[in-house]
Amino acid sequence: MPSDVTLNYLHWVIQFSMGWSGSHLHSFSIQGVEYGIPMPEFGFDGMELQDERLVKLSKVILWEKSKFSYLYDFGDSWEHEILLEKVLEPEAGIAYPICIKAKRACPPEDCGGSWGYQELIERLQDPEHPDHEHMLEWIGGVFDPEDPEFDEITSRLKRIPKDTTHFEGYF
Template sequence: MPPAKKATSTVYQLKITLSGARPPIWRRVQVASDITLGKLHKIIQRAMGWYECHMHEFDIFGEAYGEPMPEYDLDIRSERNVRLNQVVTGEKFKFSYIYDMGDGWDHKILVEKVLPADPEVRYPICIKGKRACPPEDCGGIWGYAEFLEAIQTPDHPEHESMLEWVDGEFDPEHFDLEETNQQLKGIR
């Protein structure tokens, strides 16, 4: 019989905020401190509501972590074998996560707390959040502002096409904690 997997003893409470969004778009998640940056990428994607369609990278102390792509000659370390607790120094530590280099969705991540793991909780878990994630490929934070103006102004020339693009409706204030946690449960 294989040995039982050692339960994580420390949890990081992270606040993930989408830079430039006014009003703020953010998620508060708790994650095992020993996850890889690759797993953290998946957690951010699901917690925020992105679809993992684009390149990404973490910037920690000026070092870039992500999926190395030798064909582009980028100086980026693999996120697959670097654990969060190897690069995060503790509470109040800040770092960046950039998703979709074209649109430039920059996320600021703050380690709010370092907590003992609760054996009754399955990590990762989202404990709070505010507002909907912008639609993929809407052009970054500036494009998102233009998208919102178009869908909220019935006589805007792009009103109908933008609504059609998001299947008829989009509520920028909507955040569903239960759905977010359902998405996070799919991460192994």
């Protein structure tokens, strides 16, 4: 992805890569500084968040092998470690961002964090489980935890506008 985008843009890249809606609170923690969208009207002003909509990725991630964290859904606590593996020159004719690798399916949003995701997979894989049919209906009928749906990720990423300041997400 381009380095001249904001952290808010990166938030949407992560959301669309995961197949999530962006409907929960999130934050980035980079070198001891917290970034997110300040919401003093909801009593979150004490979090001391720097406004992610104003911070370019290239200003906070300065070198290859830099790591930082992204926390999504403070209730389910999806914590992601982000690693800048390598800085490459953009290729002509390529519309970024693009997904170049994916392994396994992403957990469905609101499935209860990592523990809930494990329970969901167990229930879906066991047709005799009392919650099997309910979970199958909740997930939309089909879910293969091994299928990352690579083409769908790339398609969703193309829908993110360059300026995400007022973007609220959609598929």
